[in-house]
Amino acid sequence: MSYDLSLLGWHDGLxxxxxxxxxxxxxxxxDRGAAEVLAADGEHQVRYGARVRRSAAADPxxxxxxxxxAALTWLDEGRYELAEVLPRGSAFVRGxxxxxxxxxxxxxxxxxxxxxNVDVVFVAExxxxxxxxxxxxxxxxxxxLAWESGGTPVVLITKADLFGPGGEDGLRDLLADVASAAPxxxxxxxxxxxxxxxALVRSYLDGAKTAVVLGPSGAGxxxxxxALAEGEVMETQHIRAADGRGRHTTVHRQLIPLSGGGLVIDxxxxxxxxxxxxxxxxxxxxxxxxxxxxxxxxxxxxHQEEPGCAVQAAVExxxxxxxxxxxxxxxxxxxxxxxxxxxxxxxxxxxxKWKTIHKQxxxxxxx
Ligand SMILES: Nc1nc2c(ncn2[C@@H]2O[C@H](COP(=O)(O)OP(=O)(O)O)[C@@H](O)[C@H]2O)c(=O)[nH]1
Ligand SMILES: [Mg+2]
Ligand SMILES: [Zn+2]
Numbered sequence: 001m002s003y004d005l006s007l008l009g010w011h012d013g014l015x016x017x018x019x020x021x022x023x024x025x026x027x028x029x030x031d032r033g034a035a036e037v038l039a040a041d042g043e044h045q046v047r048y049g050a051r052v053r054r055s056a057a058a059d060p061x062x063x064x065x066x067x068x069x070a071a072l073t074w075l076d077e078g079r080y081e082l083a084e085v086l087p088r089g090s091a092f093v094r095g096x097x098x099x100x101x102x103x104x105x106x107x108x109x110x111x112x113x114x115x116x117n118v119d120v121v122f123v124a125e126x127x128x129x130x131x132x133x134x135x136x137x138x139x140x141x142x143x144x145l146a147w148e149s150g151g152t153p154v155v156l157i158t159k160a161d162l163f164g165p166g167g168e169d170g171l172r173d174l175l176a177d178v179a180s181a182a183p184x185x186x187x188x189x190x191x192x193x194x195x196x197x198x199a200l201v202r203s204y205l206d207g208a209k210t211a212v213v214l215g216p217s218g219a220g221x222x223x224x225x226x227a228l229a230e231g232e233v234m235e236t237q238h239i240r241a242a243d244g245r246g247r248h249t250t251v252h253r254q255l256i257p258l259s260g261g262g263l264v265i266d267x268x269x270x271x272x273x274x275x276x277x278x279x280x281x282x283x284x285x286x287x288x289x290x291x292x293x294x295x296x297x298x299x300x301x302x303h304q305e306e307p308g309c310a311v312q313a314a315v316e317x318x319x320x321x322x323x324x325x326x327x328x329x330x331x332x333x334x335x336x337x338x339x340x341x342x343x344x345x346x347x348x349x350x351x352x353k354w355k356t357i358h359k360q361x362x363x364x365x366x367x
Contacts, residue, residue: 003038007261009117009208014069017086022071024086026263027064027116028255035064035082038257039072046072049083060112061093066253066265067116067210088116090150092212115212115253115265120204121146123155123182124215124224127174127189128162134174135216136181137327140285142214143182144331148281151212153185154204158220160189160196181324183287192220192227202228205262210255217269225266229256234266282335286328288320 008026018024025037025044034047048056048064055062064070064085072080092114123142125134139155146153155178163171171189178187190197201224205211213221222234233256253267283290289311293301297308303325304312314320 120211144281212265
């Protein structure tokens, strides 16, 4: 299997960055210290060179990740090595996850790159999740991260069929609610098994664009990726027929090239996405609140109990849903907290660095 690099998104701007004597390849998947890459001469399993390992040890953000463009060098022993990660056009970074600390917020201030060089971020949210409707707060959070990544968010309300026959009104209302939770963002209803909306989703990848699909587990992300790829490339969740146990769920992030160009990255459900150095993203998702805030009496209004608050007035008049102001507050606090964590980490790194230098100087001055 060989690849036409231009269908994988390779362009002249990247060619200019490629070190001499190396071969370009796109990272399709990573697995502890090794990557599966797509190159003009086929797929390869490559290990990381010394330079990559060194920079990743200093900062995990430098680790190769799915979607990266890499420079490969051919080793005498007859295999490629991943010598360098080319500068990223965009990166989807999440704060450290899995650690819940004081305040109930997760994150250790260390970012992790989920996907690189992504043009479009599909935020998949099921129209119904057991008995609950789509979670608007989760959409806001992922859309904020998407803006921050440099990609363009598009919200996909999956499993549109769950509204059932005659549910068109309910679905229309839901789409309207989602549209107001993500101003300026395209929102579409999708039902992958019937193919509804799939061609429209595919059109976002025209021109060899790269998309990542985010959303909770069970949203139908892998089913959508299979529909886009017109084949069973990703396993979807189902009860294993043989023993009736276990569910196939996506555990790896994987880049899938589509025939005719364009790529899509499938991801496991993200349970908790911390906001990492988030600033503009939150403002963009809450552009309606930002705009109202311009009419508040005080320029530093926190939209709580201040007199002349245009945001509170909009909540009272019903123009702005109360849920949305609460969500804004939550994400603002979280972003501020993340920023402080990151500052603290940078400070302690700085201190560590100086301690090492001082130790070395002392060592050297000793006779
Ligand atoms: N009713 C319905 N079920 C769907 C749809 N898309 C996916 N599913 C089912 O939802 C389950 C989870 O899908 P999967 O693609 O594995 O979700 P993922 O965890 O987001 O990758 C599977 O049993 C799918 O068959 C849909 O549009 N409608
Ligand atoms: Mg999946
Ligand atoms: Zn205000």
